[in-house]
Amino acid sequence: MKEKPTRREVLKHTARGVAAVGVGGLGFYLVKKAGGDNVWQIDVEKCVNSKLGVHGVEVCDLCALECVLPLSAVRAVNEYSKCGRCYICPAYFDIKSAIDDEGLPSKKLCPRDAIIRKPIGWIDPDDPANNFYEYIIDDKLCNGCGKCVMGCKEPAGLSSIRLEVRYELCLDCNRCAIAQACPDEAYVREPFQKREVDA
Amino acid sequence: MKYHKERVISGPGVEGAEFAQALRGLAVDAHDRLYAVGDSKVVVFTPQGKALKTWMTERPGFCAAVSPDEKIYVGEQGQVQVFDAEGKLLDTWRDEQRMQLVCSIDFASDAVLLADVGQRCIRRYDKTGRHVGDIGRDNRMKGFLIPNRQLDFVVDAKNVIHACNPGKHRVEHYSLEGKLLGRFGRFGGGSDPTGFTGCCNPTNVALLSGGRFAVTTKAEPLVKIYSPEGKMLALFGAGDFDPGCKNMDAAVDSTDRIYVIDTVNLRIIVYAPDKPEASTDGDDRKAGKP
Numbered sequence: 265m266k267e268k269p270t271r272r273e274v275l276k277h278t279a280r281g282v283a284a285v286g287v288g289g290l291g292f293y294l295v296k297k298a299g300g301d302n303v304w305q306i307d308v309e310k311c312v313n314s315k316l317g318v319h320g321v322e323v324c325d326l327c328a329l330e331c332v333l334p335l336s337a338v339r340a341v342n343e344y345s346k347c348g349r350c351y352i353c354p355a356y357f358d359i360k361s362a363i364d365d366e367g368l369p370s371k372k373l374c375p376r377d378a379i380i381r382k383p384i385g386w387i388d389p390d391d392p393a394n395n396f397y398e399y400i401i402d403d404k405l406c407n408g409c410g411k412c413v414m415g416c417k418e419p420a421g422l423s424s425i426r427l428e429v430r431y432e433l434c435l436d437c438n439r440c441a442i443a444q445a446c447p448d449e450a451y452v453r454e455p456f457q458k459r460e461v462d463a
Numbered sequence: 464m465k466y467h468k469e470r471v472i473s474g475p476g477v478e479g480a481e482f483a484q485a486l487r488g489l490a491v492d493a494h495d496r497l498y499a500v501g502d503s504k505v506v507v508f509t510p511q512g513k514a515l516k517t518w519m520t521e522r523p524g525f526c527a528a529v530s531p532d533e534k535i536y537v538g539e540q541g542q543v544q545v546f547d548a549e550g551k552l553l554d555t556w557r558d559e560q561r562m563q564l565v566c567s568i569d570f571a572s573d574a575v576l577l578a579d580v581g582q583r584c585i586r587r588y589d590k591t592g593r594h595v596g597d598i599g600r601d602n603r604m605k606g607f608l609i610p611n612r613q614l615d616f617v618v619d620a621k622n623v624i625h626a627c628n629p630g631k632h633r634v635e636h637y638s639l640e641g642k643l644l645g646r647f648g649r650f651g652g653g654s655d656p657t658g659f660t661g662c663c664n665p666t667n668v669a670l671l672s673g674g675r676f677a678v679t680t681k682a683e684p685l686v687k688i689y690s691p692e693g694k695m696l697a698l699f700g701a702g703d704f705d706p707g708c709k710n711m712d713a714a715v716d717s718t719d720r721i722y723v724i725d726t727v728n729l730r731i732i733v734y735a736p737d738k739p740e741a742s743t744d745g746d747d748r749k750a751g752k753p
Contacts, residue, residue: 319707348610348630348663349610350608351608351631352662354662359652363650363652363658388603393608418707418709419661419682419709420661420662422611422662
């Protein structure tokens with residue numbers, strides 16, 4: 265029969281356990297301090313979809329295509345403080361498509377129909393141009409393809425839409441597939457910078 | 464009707480007539496001298512593009528207009544400065560509330576009209592600088608729809624105000640009392656150049672002879688001519704401007720030359736009609752005779 269540990273032995277084991285936890289915690293703290301606060305994020309001034317002054321180029325959809333997740337960890341967000349609530353939103357409509365019977369573009373820009381358009385307040389039944397419109401991006405549908413970001417870019421729009429990493433999905437891969445594919449080095453791992461997120 | 468690109472005025476490297484950061488407003492006087500406003504200065508050019516004189520403004524200028532008595536009004540943030548033709552400051556109208564950002568000025572018989580971006584309307588003042596009323600604000604949108612923060616207008620000899628309402632893709636006509644008299648324009652897609660595309664176009668308007676309008680658009684930067692009834696008569700300028708240009712102010716001289724700002728390259732592009740179609744009398748342009 266095993267003897268009951270003495271008080272001295274209990275204290276010894278406890279001290280060892282505390283020391284081990286302390287060393288582990290210190291190591292975790294040091295690793296986190298060295299790089300743990302860095303997160304993947306998109307530099308909107310480098311991303312070709314939002315970079316001002318870049319015109320006549322194809323939309324870059326690598327954030328949607330390269331992410332290892334089924335639904336990319338990148339999404340589009342609309343910064344409402346910048347949004348013009350336009351009647352014709354070049355991020356919502358494909359403004360080059362034919363005009364329909366109501367005088368609106370007949371096609372939408374988003375291939376996943378992830379943007380919801382609705383008039384705000386009392387609706388003028390006689391003149392739809394007489395309303396402000398809210399544009400809400402459905403987080404569950406958006407895959408970060410960037411088309412709306414390019415559509416909203418100045419001067420065509422007001423640059424209120426940008427791409428952003430959704431941290432509740434991002435796996436924080438060390439070798440992020442998007443970062444490796446991004447031709448503009450816009451997908452960067454840096455200390456987290458809080459930006460206005462209201463979408 | 465056809466227009467051709469005649470010359471370029473100002474631009475980087477043009478000594479004495481160079482704008483460093485911004486070139487925003489144009490006006491033409493009765494002698495066809497061109498007044499260009501940008502940075503914090505006014506530069507006066509001959510019709511051939513030679514710089515005649517320069518003077519400074521207190522704040523960055525957003526627009527200019529020449530009154531019938533040849534005073535030069537410059538719209539700024541919170542104020543309008545009034546100069547004589549030599550650049551001597553005559554007066555400053557300050558009204559931080561009603562002149563949050565003055566981006567267009569024109570004149571009616573007894574009124575000075577200012578476009579206020581802050582409240583999205585046109586302010587009516589008398590010639591002494593007393594506020595008389597507002598135009599374009601008495602509607603359910605509480606003003607013009609200008610997500611691009613540009614409200615441009617022009618007044619004809621009958622005191623009718625023709626204002627861009629870019630969020631509605633229209634040019635609207637108002638009386639001095641603020642009554643909406645009519646409009647033209649609609650959204651047009653890529654296959655319909657007669658309409659206006661994007662979120663907000665046209666952005667700027669100027670008056671040609673015969674009551675015709677020259678308007679500019681952004682994305683793609685273009686110049687379009689419309690009849691008084693709103694029928695598109697000409698379209699030009701494709702490729703002449705930086706694609707990032709927006710809110711390109713335009714001015715017209717007595718021969719129907721159109722001066723348009725390239726807001727990115729900070730220069731002025733001049734278009735002339737292929738054949739003189741109008742009288743050289745500047746009053747005829749203002750009269751809007753058919």
